[in-house]
Amino acid sequence: MDDMIFIDNVSKEYRLGAIGGATLKGDLQSWVAKVRHKEDPNLKIGETAYKKNERFLALEDVSFSVKPGEALGIIGHNGAGKSTLLKLISRVTAPSKGDIYLNGRVASMLEVGTGFHPELTGRENVYLNGAILGMSKNEIDRKFDEIVEFSEIPQFIDTPVKRYSSGMYVKLAFSVAAHLDSEIMIMDEVLAVGDVAFQKKSLGKMGDAANKQNRTVLYVSHNMGTVKRLCSKCAVLDKGHLIYLGDVDTAIGLYAGMRDRSMGTYFDLTNGKRCDDTHPVGGAKLVDLTLVGKEDNNFKNGEMMRLEIGVDAEKTVENMEVMMIVFYEDDTRVGTTFSKKITIPAGKRKVTVDFDTSVIPEGMYFTELSINERKENGSTVRHDSVEEAFSFVIKGEEETKQWKSAVWGHTMYPLLDIIDVQ
Template identity: 60%
Template sequence: MSDIAIKAEQLSKYYRLGVINNGTLFRDIQSWIARKRGKIDPHSKIGDKYDGTIEGFWALKDLNFEIKQGDRVGIIGKNGAGKSTLLKILSRITAPTEGQVKIRGRVASLLEVGTGFHGELTGRENIYLNGAILGMKKKEVDRKLDEIIDFSGIEKHIDTPVKRYSSGMYVRLAFAVAAHLDSEILIADEVLAVGDAEFQKKALGKMNELSSGQGRTVLFVSHNMTAVKSLCNRGMILEKGELKFTSDNIDETIGKYQNLNVIKLSDSYVWNNIHNIKNDFITINNIKITNDSSSNIPEKIIIQGKTYFLKFNLSIKEKNPLLTLYYIIYNEYGIKVIESAFSDSGKDIGECLKEGENIVIAELPTKELMPGKYRIEVLSSIKNISYIIDYDTIEIPIEIDADEQKFPMYKNRNTVLYTKENWSIV
């Protein structure tokens, strides 16, 4: 008996851009005649142009994958990558344009706040409605009813029409229904982010229990890499509708996703002419990572416990006392670990720099960071006015390895920072 729960073959979805119709037949005919004559559509928005073609885009293109029963799959990617479109196809809300997907088992999905709920019905009635949609009999829902209501935590409001629910209450009840009704596949989109922290933790624990304890297949979409790591054992990366990467190791998938977002400017720790950034104040000629002897680092690995510096060679075109320069370090899951600014030294960089070429050095906190992959983001702004080097413009990937002779105990600790605080018995 096959253990494949979901199988996609050449799965594609195409969407046409723009308005499909104008609402009335007469206005549609006017638009059609104008296009035939090569004239502007009289019902188009001001500034719109028509070039005689119908434009569209592939939200998904040629996806091929298999998901086994009991897998917990994290689907990650940027906004617009096609994640929600894929889940809608798997939930049978929309049909693929090309290819096919084979699903073995009933699907319970939680895609948007209020999906599958009727606003005029009470929470209790909507539980039965969702059960009927999944093909369950009333007796089956009866057995689960008390458990669903208890898990949702909205007992006092269960007989209130859901149109009066807050978005958080919607999510609580919708997830409780999807998780407790008998389905073989559970699909959850980023909608869980609407819930409070306590409920998110509760929901992740429930999905883990369903997968490992009951053998259900879980598909989870989130931009929270910590949540994805805690729940999923497999990962898929979507980018512009294409399946860029898939792995049976969720850590490998998350690491790959973070690297996709990092601009690797060089194979060495020297970056020249950074993106040709142009502004009226500062030009970063190059950035180097150096060790305590001020020499360039030939390898791509930083050794934990040693001293390293971020060295900027920059030119000032016009002095400005409001100029700032700082960096942020993120771990491989996109969590901000440390932020450090020149002003932390007690001085304003705008006052200290001279017109022309300058060298600015910042010591990196490599003695405190645990082994792992990180990225350094460099930013600059005119304080409280505008960024002149914005987020995602300069990103530097680094990897820190343990000095196993000095710090053997830190090699596999699941944390970001460490300290040498002394322990004692009094």
Template identity: 60%
Template sequence: MKDIILKAENISKQYRLGQVGTGTLSHDLNRWWHKIRGKENPYLKIGDTNDRSTKGTSDYVWALQDINFEVERGEVLGIIGKNGAGKSTLLKILSKVTAPTTGGIKSRGRIASLLEVGTGFNGEMTGRENIFLNGAILGMTKKEITSKLDEIIEFSGCERYIDTPVKRYSSGMTVRLAFAVAAFLEPEILVVDEVLAVGDAEFQKKAIGKMQDISKGEGRTVLFVSHNMAAVKSLCTKGIVLEHGKVIFEGNVEEAVNKYFDDEKQFAQKEWNIESSPKTNFLRLLNAKVLNENDELELNHSITNFITIQFTYEILEEGNTFTHGFNLFNNENIHILSSHDKKSLTLEQAPAKGIYSKKIIIPGNLLAEGTYSCSFAIMRYNPFVVEFHEMDIVGFNVIDEFGGDTARGNYNGNFPGIVRPILNWK
């Protein structure tokens, strides 16, 4: 039998755009008039989907719409999605910081939240006083808090400043203390947003380890939001993917991460017909594919695995010498690399009519985590002429791994750069 500790039922959250946050007096009166007549809120019928990149037609927007899921005791739920997908709004509702417009949540036990730096802290009070304040808010007695006090201070690494007002803490110190308080005061449900990214590498490693202990060793539940897919994969047992305020996937965390990357709308395969194919007078491109280490079509690839890009073309006319060009771009359209096939054909090697394939192998532990697209060109040398250069033919995603034989190792924080090779240190 399932031991459900948190349940979200038809949660929706609507906001009014513009300088007025919740509505005008006329709107409030209209809501009240509908309510006393036993009718539905009239503004629930209007409102645009929360897509920040498009201009809407309504003053109202749905930050969340019809969210349903259940979390069992001891589960670690990863909530992932692009910026503006509704992750933080959902966590605020689950933490009871704000109320949903429709629907509701059912929970059993105390909920501790870490949604932004210094959540629930009073800047004028010392770190020690804030520990007691937060514990009291969670419903703990002074005796219970005192029994955990030394562990909290030691874990936070802020012992020297524990009797200093929090307003004098750096953001990193504040988040260290806030996480220690939230983790050690034993809530049944711990809600953690991307705030951990503020901490340094050492603290992030400690925080991830503590969350694993909380869920696996102590049987408590964690809701975790992060853009760091390596941390999500290493920590979470289940994932949900949000897009424009709606749940588009719920299930296994590996599948959730794959779904998150799938929505970059890259394609691992492309075929052309005779009319649309990129071509020159002697050659036309038939298809392009992205293959994994087993020569299978694959969109999402582990950072440690090599990736094969295969181009297939047809020679329409004999006696032509040419070479191939390949370019790789990331999702910010930065040109990562170019490669030419150095084995330019001599006239004696000019291919006969028929179907041919060329493969490019990108080694593992070269590219950083992210989304990539490829272009393909046919060129002649002496003189140099580009016969055609087709952009955005196929794409793929590189997914980072936590631990193991990667440049990341056991580091959970932001890892900048457009390439991520493992370099030799001596």
């Protein structure tokens, strides 16, 4: 068999709710309550019991193959089955139906610090984790210095890992997995925790594994930029089904179109979900929003985004500002921007603002939009706020910067440029 990985009609089914509590005592309590038609004492407040024998198909009839030296990206929304697929390939769990054939040794990193014991030192965990991955003691001895050097934490190698930050965890764990002489590398969104420089170095290491060492790489990520740079092919999963396998750009475009908020240029805000801290002071309400001069919601990195925001003001309100909070596709808060203070006359008005997209790395985003009144004492009264006002996609050029999901933190962007209020 020439394929490094061959997946043949694989399905994974889970039985929900009937068994599998934290303890045998808890399972017995739940069973007795069910027989007596009583409320389950182990359910959390607001939680409902699953129906008897209810089953969930995490994956259904998935088939594909990966050849030596290929780097396959696997993308899809939360719950699509990505992590389940990697666990099956890593032999963490077995498929309910179908077969998986692997032609080589597997190095998998499915979660930060998988196989680490918190009470052991970094040095001890290198040997423990290496053994779990299938490395011999002689192999670990031979590569130990290289592993520690790559992890960038040599001064902490004899410190218990329970004192490590999440970034230090992932550096050491990735370094161990990356230095295993395996034919197959499996990575599940683990690089989102490391710092920017380490992510770049790790992606280079994975790229070298595929291109120079002819190793097969499976990479799951919500960061489309890293998928595009690293992977030669891409698979798209949706609700447990493989809906596409092939060109990376085509796969990313398909993934972008799967989100309900994608592709629109006009957004009705009247029925949008309002934020809990909105204060109905009888001043102004958000009505609608239009992406001016666009046929869809896709922008090139650096392209100016012009927003025409419909506002209905019951009375003239001074010292108003437009606030926009940007969230990444995975709901990570990315950054915030404000406009200067403006006066909104009574009636239905259009507030036009410009936003410079050069501060946004490539990816898919949605926004929370608010209009606030700034008081003389510096306090703010929120007149109206819509949680998911509109979405947009940034398509970066070669070597563009990337959003590092939850690593960069909350960024304050330059002011929105007010163009007109009429």
